Amino acid sequence: MMRIGLLASIVALLLGAPLVLSGHVVGVLTTALIAVLFAMAFNLLSGRAGMLSFGHAAYFAIGGFAVIHAMQAVEKGLLWLPTPLLPLVGGVAGLIGGLCAGYFATLRSGVYFSMVTLALAELLHAIAPNLGSIFGGEVGLTTMRMPWTSFDYGNEVHVYYTVVAWVVLCIGLLYAYNQTLFGRLTVGVREAERRVSFLGYNLHHTKIIVFGVSAMFSGIAGGLLAFTTESINYSILGMGMSASVVLHTFVGGSGVFFGPAVGAFVFALFGSLVSDMTKNWLLYQGILFVGIMMFMGDGLAMLWLRIVNEFKERNWSALKLRALLLPPGLLVAAGVVTLLELTSRILDQQYAAIVSRTKAWPPVSLYGFNWNPTALATWLVPILAIGAGAGLVFLAISRAGREAAPRAALAGEHAR
Amino acid sequence: EPLKIAVIEAFSGPNAQTAIPFVEGVRYAIGKLNKEGGFNGEPIVVTEYDSLNQTAGAAEKLKAAIADGARIIIQSTNSAITAQISEDVRKYNLRNKGKEILFMMEGSEAAEFTAEKCQFWAFKTASNPFIRIKALVSAMKDTGKLGSKVYSINQNYSYGVDHEKAQALYAKEAGAQIVGSTLHDTAKIQDFSPYVAQIKASGADTILSGNWGNDIILFMRALGDAGLKVNVGNTSLDTTGALSAMGPSALGAVLVKLYNLEAGGKAGETFAEDFKAVIGHYPYNEEPTTAFGTLLLGEALKKVSQPGGKVDIKAVALALENVSYDSPAGRWSFRKEDHQLLLPVAVSEVSKEARYKVDGTDMGFKLLKIVSPEDSAVPVDPKCKMDRPS
Amino acid sequence: MTKDIIQLTDLRKRFGESEIIRGVDLGVKRGERHALIGPNGAGKSTLFHLISGLYKPSSGDIRLNGDSIAGLAPHLITRRGLSRSFQITTIFPRLSVYENLRIAAMARHGRRYALFSLASKATVINRDTDELLELVRLTQARDKFAGDLTYSEQRALEIGMAIGPGADVILLDEPMAGMSREETHYMLNLIRDITQGKTLLVVEHDMEVVFSLCDRISVLVYGEVIASGTPEEIRSNGRVQEAYLGEVPA
Amino acid sequence: MTLLSVTNLHSHYGKSHILHGMSFSLAAGEMIALLGRNGSGRSTAMKAIMGLVAPTRGSIKLDTKELAGLPSYKINRAGIAYVPEERLAFSNLTVEENLHIGVAAPRPNAKAWSLEEMYGFFPRLKERRNVKAGSISGGEQQMLTLCRSLLGQPSVILIDEPTEGLAPKIVDHLADVMRDINRQGVASILVEQKMTIALKLCSRCLIMGHGAIVFEGTPEELIATPSVRREWLEVA
């Protein structure tokens, strides 16, 4: 019940957002929502079916290109399709692409599967520039959204609502998928492939279908992106896109239905906001990812569920520990950021130029303070902050650790 | 109403280093324009946005910029992003008549922008493969650096393909013969020695290449390692770090560029020193491209500026078609038909005798020749069909 | 017609150099409970793998209901009415016991690509699943993760998964391994119940179980069937005693 | 002379408390049986001794050396070997490689076991020695893991359900091998379902119930007390 309330309020927030937010923020939200859908589609394959794809950008891109071509056709009057339905074309293309690629990729499992997906995506990426008529070459393909009824689609907000509708619909469908019999079987594929085929299921066909469905929703996501930006370029096929969906999914947590959505949303916002603050944002994004993988390996959503659970169970000691860990954790983070920012300013070419010209190390400004790079305190303060924070974290954990029950060393090591 | 200009550039990601010199050129130029009185009596406001080196990111930042009130967009690196912004600007202007924005493409070399993608609201202050190779080949011929057997090696995408076409065209015009040509994957080749072996086997005495980034560095090194003595003509030998990474194997190679610091005698020196005083280093990379490009924009702004007036972008654009800026090396101006920049092109040679040494090496770019705007210009592409506002 | 439901003829399997199954001829009659016994490494599990499609035979034929199934993919064999359990438990550890069995029950109804039917609405399947749960006595553990069950519970689940698809012929590989006496007892009754009216082929080392459960026994030694017969015949067979049973337990 | 003594051992799996203060001792060269129902915690006791499940409380002493809390490899090096009920053969290694992993330097004044002796116990292993352990039969794996542990030259060996899945004839043979090993001076703790074997081999029987020792005595005493058997070993 609480969950439904939460979902309803999220949807309400999404619907209400354009009323209060500026056009630009609405644009950011739009891209974040697309990332959300892509991550959710990806997680159907990687989280539910246990098949980690390293080339999912391919299906995202296929969807995008298909939609652009469809839009061009609509623009030229070769095709009749109401504008808001255009992303559907991406879904169809993604499905077809996914079924074809899936046929080969799912012949293998585990790391081998990942490598096949990687190789397929790399090849497509390498070939794309040579197929100018399909992929548009370096400058890509562009088109324009046509008006539809009272929506002229020149307005950010119209696009936004279309995207919200699609994303909500697709997530609903993904949720429904998990509730179907086939959805249950999908998880079985992850857990014990061999058993699945000995129960009488055609494992290969089953996997192809899962792959296809995942690619279909990825294609819709790609289509939505093309729909929003009205253009597409083959660089979208690169490793970067495939990598980012992996990051999003696992930051959020692949074990929880909404996990990937959380991850994608958080990282998309992080990218938009932090990139305006520091050019080192990619570094922070990487560190954040590593930190999450290390300290909350099953993702942000799982952490959230755990906290909620602790509240329900009135497990105050666990909550206290979390609360105790927060300030020193922030201290460490602040120290690290300060250190990296200072270093990056000093290693900057412009700064180096000033140094070589004036033969002096001028102070650098950070958080509105001037930090003198030759002063010991400048470096000592962040280092002390990191040290103190880490010490406190360690103290809190070892305190708590003594009370907690130990883990079984042989757990999960049963004969395979 | 102050004029707001947005610089959308890849401040992070793999292209960041390429982007910085462009941005510095803009900063320098705007600083200069503001010192000369700004626009409409107010200083021009410049905001920088990180495109995240993605087309989608750039599109988003463009929206942010427009929301923040920017009326002129400047962008340089990554043709894919240029294409994205150009198209977005076109559509925005279609949908928002009277609130138009102007797009300055101050670095993208791809020829499409003045061909099938040309539009009234975008101006390109960059050359293209045809302009560059035309100038390069003519200068190499004049200085005796063009042999009779040319090998052309380029990256396998539209830009590289254009280069290959241009090389074939102008080498033939100059009476040389193309003895071989290769297109290879972009930024993926680790070891170029097989290509060098291939070139050696072809018997070429001159190599023309539009490669940039690691592809030219690795290529030059493989060439040096093999001890192959041939003439080399290229467009990107001056990327930050390239000369030092290539080392002595770069000596003698010919670079074609929009500007060279040794050009223009006194005026050139003044510009170099002035730039250094403001930004901190000499503009030996792409800084002049955006500096002059933006100053050319400044000429148009001066034309329409009137204290207290409104920002009228259409007027600015129309003015831009008719103004010119005199750089130390010669006159910069736009061609009305396709908004392609007409400019003098500088051809130089990697040499230890260069006045300005680069990358902490003892090498630099010694000016060989300035090819005049008239001689470097190539015809308007028939694919350019520009919709002009009535 | 009392023709054999499983019929192996001159079945052979080699791994590289060594031939593990060396010309097995074996018939299992419809409706009987048939045990396969033999020393460790004799090839019993290998024979199961061959019949169930995990391995392809090197030569020879396997017939199920008269049709050759040699070399067919496992899922096709299951669909023809033969399913099996594994010596090493193969369940879905991070799914609940109920979900485990439901996947098995889905197979019985041929709902293999049921992309459009909600699991909660599949009443027939859910009823069958509940029946299965009861049958293997895991109703208590319905919502536990299968991986969290005790070993014997996991074995029971394993058997549940084997009977789930509703096949007529059931192959069980050492169902009693690791069970205490009373669990063995329980399991024995369980197996008896679930194979009522079906055909059972079982590998088991617990002779008490074998003798009390089975109608017929075949003895496999180093890839060859050395004897086949009723429990009494086997018990008193000198070659079997020498090769497998050792001195007859008192 | 007591070789191994376990006092008041407690252990948990996560939140569930499995061992509730178990105490017993093992004399040098002795062979004892640890009996009990399924789930009574016998395997857990073995793992706790071996350091594979952390003992939450209590002490485990080998001679005078305290083992509780040490990592397993130190416990093994102190002289305790473990043959798990799950067998845990290294399936991607060959049989011989599996055995090699177990090999340790001989202990002073103790019998040194060699690879050849192992092959002597189980000729079948020798035949299969270049085959991946993952593809050998279940029974063969059982032989393999026993030999693998023995090659570590232990003074105490913990064997968990060794006869599970073995052919009757091999069971007899295995019993002989275990007796042989014991005679050579290796003290053993045997967890076994097959009462006949346990009673035949061991000089003392311990029965576990609710995570503690509930009965201790010779096989004869156990046979003589049906009430204990009924309460702790069989369903009434």
Add this chain to the structure above:
Amino acid sequence: MEFIVISALNGLVYGLLLFMVSAGLTLIFGMMGIVNFAHASFYMLGAYLSFTIARISNFWLALLIAPLIVMAAGMFIERFMLRRVHGFGHSQQLLLTFGIAFVFEELVKLFWGNFPVAYRPPPLLSGPAFSLFGTNFPSYRVFVAAVAIVLLGLLYLLLQKTRIGIIVRASVQRPGMVSALGHNVPLVFLGVFGVGAWMAGLAGAVGGALLTTSPTMSGEMSVIAFVVVVVGGLGSLLGAFIASLLIGLLTSFSVGFQVSLADVAQLFGYGEQARQIGGLLTLEISSMSASLPALLMLVVLLTRPAGLMGDRN
């Protein structure tokens, strides 16, 4: 002839360098089961560190020290990062290394700048070793080949003459059991990971001067090293060796094949039509040479999934 000999030599040297990078990867991959996405980052780190050390002292010292620092970094990562997530399984480790690779790249950009640095062979090795058909063959290339071969020998000894190999492989599957057999599993893991990182560091120290030292070098090397490992067969050093040479030669020779599908069609008399269709049909093999490894990997995965020398399937 000339082209063949020179290309073969170049291909071999490049292949040997690939082997140095992928040996560590296959070692960690095959033995510890960790798909180490950060491996190429170790390679990059080795190059940058030795560049810096060579600048303040000399090349030879750099060659010695830089790989050791990388090894220390690798051990730190294993001990304090990978081990933490060990319990969550291999995919967690994979993801973690994925993130670490990301961070490494950004850190390198932060400290050394986002452009190639001037890391070049020392003067002693700058000249040509010999000259063939008028083309110089640089002595540095000979040196790279020699280092790779010595490394191969060392590795062979380590794995054949010690139990390390089997202990690690067993530990991956059942660390608890291996520990119960008296082996200090964490220490062994630490050591193996350290050695793997050291090899990548060495490859970087050597290869950085042969190719370029730039922030993109890890990304470029990463994919190709995975190709080597997969084509060779997971965990098989011999396989990695063969695959490296194969890929080295393949990329080297493919440059000479300016053949496209249209040319093939020509043989059947359909050349013109094919050229008219264009697209893929006119794509020359030589212009795809960098993508051939990915294609090779795909073919191997689909036809011989265990790779050339792998022992599964």
